[in-house]
Amino acid sequence: MQSKFKMILVASAITFAFSGSAFAQQEEIVKIGHVGPLTGPSAHLGKDMENGAKMAIEELNTKGIMLDGKKAKFELLGEDDASDPKQGTAVAQKLVDAHVNGVIGHLNSGTTIPASKIYYDAGIPQISPASTNPKYTQQGFNSVFRVVANDGQLGGTLGKYAATTLKAKNVAVIDDRTAYGQGVASEFAKGAKAAGVNIVASQFTNDKATDFNAILTSIKGKNPDVIFFGGMDAVGGPMLRQMKQLGIKAKFMGGDGLCTTDLGKLAGDGLIDDQVICAEAGGVEDSGKKKMDAFKAAYLKKYGTDIKLYAAYSYDAVMTMADAMQKAKSADPKKYLPELAKIQHDGVTGHIAFDPKGDIKDGTLTIYTYKDGKRTQLAVTK
Incomplete structure (x- = not known):
């Protein structure tokens, strides 16, 4: 009797193992790298960016997105470049070695530009939520994009x-x-x-x-x-x-x-x-204010603080990349990069589409002043 019971347990374990294996085979891990300064004087801005990216990743995972017949599980691999070009290229290579499917970042143009060569050589698409130096998109790399206006x-x-x-x-x-x-x-x-x-x-x-x-x-x-x-x-x-x-x-x-x-x-x-x-370098016109206000409220609820500057752009960068993957039905950079180049994505920060260099089309700018120590909007312009 005891022997028969053991046999049943073994059979059940084998069945569970096979079913678990089958489930694992139906799930695809999609690694999204994120880089910004998490130490140094600009750490508050880098953390703000990373928080926005995390919100997007969590939202994507609740949607049950399918890629090539498999359920996609998005993972964020966060790295700190400390606003230093040498550290920026080091972590860029680390993400390449980790076989990420795409990269969101960096914050500073001084780290973004040298890192972009590493991602380009590896064939990995990169979307910066913050870098504004025109040189970033003037290198002839088809893998670089930004969701903010340039300098x-x-x-x-x-x-x-x-x-x-x-x-x-x-x-x-x-x-x-x-x-x-x-x-x-x-x-x-x-x-x-x-x-x-x-x-x-x-x-x-x-x-x-x-x-x-x-x-x-x-x-x-x-x-x-x-x-x-x-x-x-x-x-x-x-x-x-x-x-x-x-x-x-x-x-x-x-x-x-x-x-x-x-x-x-x-x-x-x-x-x-x-x-x-x-x-x-960005900003929401009146038509998009409701969507941005909802994002700000969700961010405050989650992190207990207001957004600093780039969180919404980082969120949109992740969502834009995921949108391209869904259109290509694949997280393979070679397959979704062409879709990213011609994307039409309605984000929290507005409509996102790229020109042939990777700059955002019709990028907005918001002009501010400060009153009583608080930032006060003056105008949104293009």
């Missing part, structure tokens, strides 16, 4: 804004020597010059600096109407504090790296109402 659009628009709306005659330009900072500052200067503004000073710092007294004292003597800073909020915040200490009342302008919800905290009492004018 040519952003810097140029801010340059015109300085001339036409702020009526600036003289401006000073500072950049942090990164690919992003130099790129957006250069495009701002071009746009400002084209609108008849004089560039009275060009200075630079670095992305880890904390003392700007020498630079600002030199600029103060030029009496500019506007100071433009090409860099991130972690540097721009302390710079605003020191501007106040030196009695500099010029308007302070910057791109999306400056234009975060954390700038008030980083600048402290240096953030004077209406002094800062900045632009986010």
Whole structure:
């Protein structure tokens, strides 16, 4: 009797093993790499990006998506590049070695551009939710895409804004020597010059600096109407504090790296109402406001904090990539890359479609100022 019972148990175990094996064979693991700075001065922005990507992955897994007859299980492989190009290329190779199906990232143009060559050589599609330097999509790589406007659009628009709306005659330009900072500052200067503004000073710092007294004292003597800073909020915040200490009342302008919800905290009492004018490389027009508000509410509920800057773009980047996979009925990069290139995806941040280089078509820009330490929208433009 005991022997017969053992035989039944063994038979049941074998049956379960085979059925479990069959189930496993029907499931396809889809690995999505995500890279951003999770340490260093921009860690809050990298974490914001990663959080948005996680929300997309979780949502995809609840949908029961089928690819080539198998249920897809999406996994996020998160990596930290610390905003450092060397670390960026190292983690890019790590993701290639892990055979990821696609990559979302990086945050900084200075890490995104060198990493993109590694992904391209491996045939892995990459969508950046944040990198704005035009060079990223000018390398001739068919695997690179971005879901935000580039520096040519952003810097140029801010340059015109300085001339036409702020009526600036003289401006000073500072950049942090990164690919992003130099790129957006250069495009701002071009746009400002084209609108008849004089560039009275060009200075630079670095992305880890904390003392700007020498630079600002030199600029103060030029009496500019506007100071433009090409860099991130972690540097721009302390710079605003020191501007106040030196009695500099010029308007302070910057791109999306400056234009975060954390700038008030980083600048402290240096953030004077209406002094800062900045632009986010993206933005939602009135028709998409309801969808974005719902995303913001879901993010706040999940993480207990408001989005910083890039979470919605990272979410959309993951969803756009998954949409291309569904259209191709495959997570194989060779099969879904052509679908990604011609995608028409309605995301949280708006309609997503790419031009032949991989830049988003009709990318929007949102111009902000700050009141009572809080970011306040002025306009959405294209």
